[in-house]
Amino acid sequence: MSAAENVPVLPGSADEHVFAPGSIRESLESEILPRYITRCRWFGAKARRPKRFRLTDLIPLGTTSDAARLAFVEIEYEEGTPDTYLLPLQIATGEEAAALSRTEPGSVVAAFADGSILADAIHLPSFRSAIFALMAGSGSFSGEHGRITGSPGPILGIHQTPPSSRALSVEQSNSSIIYGDHVFLKLYRRLEEGLNPDAEILHFLGEQNFPHVPPFGGSIEYHGLNGSVRVLALALGMVANDGDAWSFTLRQLGQYYEAVLADDRPAAERLLAGYLESAAQLGSRTGELHMTLGGDASSPTFAHEPLSAGDRTALSTALLVAIQQVRTLIAENHRALDAQTQALVGRMLNAEASLLARADAIANAATSAAKTRTHGDYHLGQVLHGPNGFVIIDFEGEPLRSLAERRQKMSPFRDVAGMLRSFHYAAHAALEPLGDARSRLADDAETWAARVQQAFLDAWLATTRGAVFRDPDPANEKALLDAFLLEKALYEIRYEVNNRPGWVGIPLRGVLALVE
Numbered sequence: 001m002s003a004a005e006n007v008p009v010l011p012g013s014a015d016e017h018v019f020a021p022g023s024i025r026e027s028l029e030s031e032i033l034p035r036y037i038t039r040c041r042w043f044g045a046k047a048r049r050p051k052r053f054r055l056t057d058l059i060p061l062g063t064t065s066d067a068a069r070l071a072f073v074e075i076e077y078e079e080g081t082p083d084t085y086l087l088p089l090q091i092a093t094g095e096e097a098a099a100l101s102r103t104e105p106g107s108v109v110a111a112f113a114d115g116s117i118l119a120d121a122i123h124l125p126s127f128r129s130a131i132f133a134l135m136a137g138s139g140s141f142s143g144e145h146g147r148i149t150g151s152p153g154p155i156l157g158i159h160q161t162p163p164s165s166r167a168l169s170v171e172q173s174n175s176s177i178i179y180g181d182h183v184f185l186k187l188y189r190r191l192e193e194g195l196n197p198d199a200e201i202l203h204f205l206g207e208q209n210f211p212h213v214p215p216f217g218g219s220i221e222y223h224g225l226n227g228s229v230r231v232l233a234l235a236l237g238m239v240a241n242d243g244d245a246w247s248f249t250l251r252q253l254g255q256y257y258e259a260v261l262a263d264d265r266p267a268a269e270r271l272l273a274g275y276l277e278s279a280a281q282l283g284s285r286t287g288e289l290h291m292t293l294g295g296d297a298s299s300p301t302f303a304h305e306p307l308s309a310g311d312r313t314a315l316s317t318a319l320l321v322a323i324q325q326v327r328t329l330i331a332e333n334h335r336a337l338d339a340q341t342q343a344l345v346g347r348m349l350n351a352e353a354s355l356l357a358r359a360d361a362i363a364n365a366a367t368s369a370a371k372t373r374t375h376g377d378y379h380l381g382q383v384l385h386g387p388n389g390f391v392i393i394d395f396e397g398e399p400l401r402s403l404a405e406r407r408q409k410m411s412p413f414r415d416v417a418g419m420l421r422s423f424h425y426a427a428h429a430a431l432e433p434l435g436d437a438r439s440r441l442a443d444d445a446e447t448w449a450a451r452v453q454q455a456f457l458d459a460w461l462a463t464t465r466g467a468v469f470r471d472p473d474p475a476n477e478k479a480l481l482d483a484f485l486l487e488k489a490l491y492e493i494r495y496e497v498n499n500r501p502g503w504v505g506i507p508l509r510g511v512l513a514l515v516e
Contacts, residue, residue: 006105007036007108007110007111008027008031009110009111009112009113010024010110010111012024013112013114014091014093014116016065016066018118019089028055029053029054030053032109033053033071033109034053036087036109037053037075037087038050041172041173042085042175042189043189044190045075048078048080049077050076050078051076051077051078052075053073054073054074055073056074057143057144057145057222058070058071058072059141059143059144060141061130061141068088068090068127068130069088069089070086070222071087071089072084072191073086073087084191085190086188086189086232087120088120088122088127089109089118089121090119090121090124090127091116093114093115093116094115094116096124097115097117100117100119100123100124104123107122122175122187128162128179129162131187132156132159132163132165132183132185134148135218136157137150137152138150146222147222148220148222148223149223151218151221152218153203153206153215153216153217153235154206155183155215155216155217155235156217162179163179163182165177165179166178173399174188181238182238183235183236183237184214184235184236185217185233185235186198186233186234187233188232188234191222191230191232192230192403193229193230194229194403194407195407196396196403197395197397197403197407199231201293201373202234202236203216204299204302205292210289212285212391213289213392214236214238214393215237217235217236217237218234219231219235239384241386242385243385244381244382244384245383246379246381246426247385248278249426249430250430252274252275253427256272256275257437257441260441260444261434261437261440261441272452276455277455278385278390279452279453280456280459281389282383282419283457284459284462284463285389286415286416286460287463289375290412290415293373294372294412294467294468301373302372304370304409304469305370305372305409306371307367307369307371312362312365313363315362315483316360317363319358319483319487319490320360322487322491323355323356326490327349327352329498330493333501336501337501340505341504341505344508344509344512345508347512348508348512351512354515355511355514355515358479359483362480362483365476365480367471367479369480370468371409372469374409374410374411374414375392376395376396376397376398376410379418379419379421379422380426382394411469411484412464413469413477413484414484416457416460416484417481417487417488418484419456420485421492421507421510423452423453424510425492425506426449427445427448428506430445431445446509482514485510486511486514489511489514490511492506493508493511
């Protein structure tokens with residue numbers, strides 16, 4: 001099936017006139033881009049009603065007429081603030097156009113009468129080589145209202161020419177390119193003004209020679225004439241791995257539960273002991289990460305700051321609001337929950353006074369602990385497992401928060417709470433394939449989670465002893481950690497009630513562990 005059968009046809013010849021001001025560009029803005037972008041996986045506003053698409057800048061990646069363009073597309077909606085998306089555009093002709101139409105039909109933005117196409121350029125080798133060369137060579141190109149610049153890390157400087165490349169077909173909110181077998185590039189699609197924490201933190205950790213993250217490879221930034229900055233792409237060195245820590249943990253749990261069901265307790269204990277070593281290693285590496293992120297007092301961006309009374313009050317208020325929201329949501333959905341989950345709900349409601357007191361208390365906890373830059377969205381899916389242990393990835397922060405919020409400093413105890421909750425989730429998620437055996441293993445799941453959580457926490461505490469974000473009073477530290485654990489579990493309850501009612505019991509148990 002040719003691209004022309006299903007996509008708009010542009011008039012005239014397939015050349016750079018398509019990017020020039022005039023009727024064709026107006027057609028791009030009014031018809032072609034709205035039709036194309038709204039069906040892309042990386043378009044994140046499918047629940048909103050777009051009102052207007054506007055090309056705010058077009059920057060060529062070279063001086064030749066056939067160079068790819070980076071298109072900056074501003075989308076206004078019926079309600080709310082606009083978004084800006086990045087769409088690399090390039091004309092493909094002849095056999096290249098025909099092949100792309102066959103193998104990647106979703107990349108065809110528009111067609112020309114002669115069979116040429118206007119494509120999402122990430123699927124074209126020439127574009128992938130051009131952005132690699134831009135980074136590796138510290139290049140710069142100007143557009144109508146700004147310029148793009150490339151900044152290389154050490155791993156790009158060794159390349160005289162761009163390696164062979166391929167775009168990953170996995171659908172996600174960003175797009176990914178692999179160069180050779182050693183460079184991974186993330187092309188951001190939805191752009192926000194300001195420094196992206198993923199690029200910012202990984203660049204900083206590279207300068208600090210922190211070993212347990214992918215090495216910083218380079219970045220591409222857009223600098224507007226008004227002084228604004230947006231990160232367009234981030235390159236990292238690839239690390240050997242067998243998947244993320246979530247998948248690794250589920251495999252380990254599968255073997256553990258198999259031994260328990262066979263009543264082979266010695267084997268189960270050996271399997272648990274092996275994973276406890278892994279959890280301790282992850283705790284140590286997490287502690288090392290936090291020590292590095294909070295250890296540069298000379299950089300305002302990374303220097304630690306006091307965890308103020310205002311910070312504690314904000315956390316307390318958020319917890320009180322979340323408790324109220326959970327109470328209302330559960331009351332509205334009570335009948336949709338099974339009997340076992342309803343029993344857990346009853347226990348949580350009976351403990352509500354204790355929960356409210358805990359939320360109130362954090363506002364008055366006079367801790368000397370500092371706040372620092374953190375990972376921001378820490379769980380087992382944000383860690384790779386490989387032959388050399390764990391590697392921490394993806395420092396973008398929680399995707400639903402604004403860029404400014406994701407760059408804010410906070411207590412590292414929040415990262416710790418996120419990972420502890422992730423261990424608890426894994427223990428119960430691994431029960432899902434086991435059918436009727438799940439109820440038999442529920443207590444074993446809780447025991448496994450508790451021991452693994454303690455191994456991780458003990459290693460983290462040992463690694464961070466004396467750090468500025470620690471408090472010499474264990475009671476203050478426990479109050480902080482419990483507050484973040486409660487924050488996370490309450491969020492999980494709200495999510496599960498709305499999306500997976502059968503899983504509500506997992507975060508309910510997490511809440512009860514704090515108050516019973």
